[in-house]
Amino acid sequence: MRLVILGGGESGVGTAILGKKKGYDVFVSDFGKIKDSYKEVLIINGIAWEEGKHTEDLVLNADLVMKSPGIPDKSPIVKQLKSKGIAVISEIEFAAPFTKALTVGITGSNGKTTTTMLTYHLLKTAGLNVGLAGNVGKSFAWQVADNNYDFYVIELSSFQLDGIVDYRPDIAIITNISPDHLDRYDYKYQNYIESKFRITMNQTEEDFLIYDANDEAILEWLSKNKVKAKLIPFSLTDEFTEGAYIKNNKMEVKINHEEFTMDTEYIALEGKHNLKNAMAATSVAKILQIRKETIRESLSNFQGVEHRLEKVLKIQNVQYINDSKATNVNSVFFALDSMTTPTVWIVGGVDKGNDYHELMSLVREKVKAIVCLGVDNKKIIDAFGNVVDIMVEVTSMNEAVRMAQRLSEKGDTVLLSPACASFDLFESYEDRGRQFKQAVKNL
Structure with missing residues (x-):
């Protein structure tokens, strides 16, 4: 062959x-x-x-x-x-038949890396023999060749899901769906949604699908399509007899007639979106019958993901935050939503068909100045030119950070949250984030 x-x-x-x-x-x-x-x-x-x-x-x-x-x-x-x-x-499709391991497949437009890392952290802390693969960690196929893991936590992009035929995760998570990568899907949002749901297409009644029960695209798809897997919803607002939710500042997870509760103040990750990621990861831990003490310990000591709302330094009482991983509008929405001080926002790069309108109210409320870091910033300037008082265009990270420092004052936040891919000026979002952190340290 x-x-x-x-x-x-x-x-x-x-x-x-x-x-x-x-x-x-x-x-x-x-x-x-x-x-x-x-x-x-x-x-x-x-x-x-x-x-x-x-x-x-x-x-x-x-x-x-x-x-x-x-x-x-x-x-x-x-x-x-x-x-x-x-x-x-795809690689996942090729490698899956060569392992008997139980796999947890995680997809979504945002939050999938954090959810993947947190799920891996939960399983590893519980002493399970587990590999981390897909978009993060070492390649799945490489690990199947070299290791003998009993479990894999795999971050799956829509591109990887497009290349599966028979692969089925034992536990699947869809964190959320919002328009992203539309350039690869003929600019049709529906094509992208269908791609994400390929994660459950081969699942059986023995498998689980964990999903955000407040996500419009997910709910609409589920209302029109049959899923064989057992559905485990999570929500910040709705309660379930089986699923995960937040009530009176407590996270409650009910699965297989067992209940897990934890005060949200003890969860290390900050922000509403991270409560969702925590509910998804905890649902996996409950399905796999991990001890409650282990889950509590893991949720309270998890450090988060590099380039995702990562606090870099405080300089002259201005907090610098690296959110380079925010390559679409939806992730920027979460970032701006979690800002509590006036914000200088560094944004821009290769636009993947973004619609900036859903950010308008947050930008009005939180953003005092915008630094456009990209080769072509026209769309950003058209969208926010009348919304903020100050807009500046720059073409290097050092320039962006120095400009942001000039525009900020005591008590402000400087946020790199680009809403775009990085390939016009950087090798990758990681390269962009590292350059940001270096530029901040050089101030």
Whole structure:
């Protein structure tokens, strides 16, 4: 069996290692450059590869193709493969049959990384033999090749879900759905929603689907489609006989005739959106019958995720916050909503079809100045030009941070929450966040 892998990044190289181990004839093809560290791994493992091109003779003779999530279905080589009837799948789909582990699959437009890390933290603290995979941690396929975990907590993007056929998580979470990545879905929101719900398409009556019961897109989809999995809702406002909710500043989780309660003030993560993430992760812990003391301890000592509302430094009584992971409007909404002081907002990057109108009332109420950090800021200026008094355009992170310092005064917050992808000026949202933190330390 010839396995061709498109993309020589973390998921591509992980799949190559697992494929080789399982006796496939493996070839890795990357249209860009492959990092030196990954090349070394491929060479050590005797796996053939190419970079800077897709050689048709070497790709189109595949029996099976694993495509990295970053490569769109519209790319010419993928179209050619599909026209020849060659199956193109994701790393998760390829690796899942090679492990007997119970998997928790987590998707959503926002909150999925925090929920994934918190769920992993809960399971690990409970002493379970658990791996962390998907968009965070080491590639799922690589871990299936090298480790023997009993559980996996996997963060799944819509792109990874687009490439599944038979994969079914034992426990699935949809944190929320809001317009994102619409450039990959023909600018049709419905296509993106359908993509997210692929997480439950193969689930059975023995499986669980945990979801936000106040999310319009989720509720509408569930009202029109049948789900076999057992539904476990969570909500900040509604109560359930089975599910998770907040009542009188207590988190209550009821699953399998068992109840767990905890005062919200002891939950380490701040903000309403993080209460939702905590309810989702705790629901998993309850399904897996983790002890209440362990859950309490884990929720009270969890440190959060880098680049997600991460407090960097306080300088001259101004708090600098790195929320570089906020690559869409919905995450910025949560960030601005949790601000309690006048805010200088650093925003901008590659727009993925954003509609900024839902931020209007928050921007009016909380934002005193906007620093636009991007190559093309027209949409942001058009949206907020009449809403805030001061708007400035910059083209580097150092400039953005220095400008924000000038515009802020004692008691203010400087918030990097870009609402956009980072690829115009940075390598990734992590690179953008690290540059922000460095620039703040240099002040």
